[in-house]
Amino acid sequence: MSEANKNAAVNDYIIRMINLNKWYGDFHVLKDINLDVKQGERIVICGPSGSGKSTLIRCINHLEEHQKGQIVIEGEELTGDIKHLEKVRTNVGMCFQHFNLFPHLTIMDNLTLAPIWVRKTPKAEAEATAMKYLERVKIPDQADKFPGQLSGGQQQRVAIARSLCMNPKVMLFDEPTSALDPEMISEVLDVMVELAEEGGMTMLCVTHEMGFAKQVADRVIFMDAGQIIEENTPDEFFNNPQSERTQLFLSQIIH
């Protein structure tokens, strides 16, 4: 392949993980992960507890540091360089299991904090954008409340809106529904489905919500013991799982 073609191929990928390895002390948590993510691709990552799913996506925005291999984001290797990291953290939004909202700030202030201080967006513009996204996640009337006054499902929708206010290219979701009461799960999944179906946003979602995976994922990745064991379209993944470990996992979660 010519150098130009090689670069063109590389540029198709917004995120590349190349022989990625990570250890927590002596514990080898990620083992030779190779994963290329295309711009706009929607990926669901599943697998047993402790298989390294959260660690994998936390490495993408350097919340966890890898020790070997490479992560390349928009053609630039992630090294921990502070300037690059600022850019990555602006372009890659993340929603966590436990929302991580600032409890002492109103919803509006939670949403406008980063745009005003990191992006230097004028306050009125940041507030207008925040309102737009609060409407999109269907809670515009909660803007002046504090996180503690909202349900878990509402707080998670605020967390999604907060990420969207930074106009990210990639959204990482780390089990966004697993801390929610069952009746609140669908209101968060609905927002995620809408986001996925709009297209354009690259999404990596660690979730056990297999209905979500079937509905919107372009690709499902199954991890076990720090390795990617299998990846496929949802159709193939659910109907024709190849490895015994995937079959066992699916038999345990789908009844």
Ligand SMILES: Nc1ncnc2c1ncn2[C@@H]1O[C@H](COP(=O)(O)OP(=O)(O)OP(=O)(O)O)[C@@H](O)[C@H]1O
């Ligand atoms: N900061 C840490 N220090 C040491 N070990 C850790 C740390 N974080 C995670 N681990 C261990 O690494 C392994 C992978 O954890 P990780 O959270 O990435 O898995 P997971 O697949 O997301 O699990 P779950 O579905 O339960 O959230 C687990 O055995 C966990 O105990």
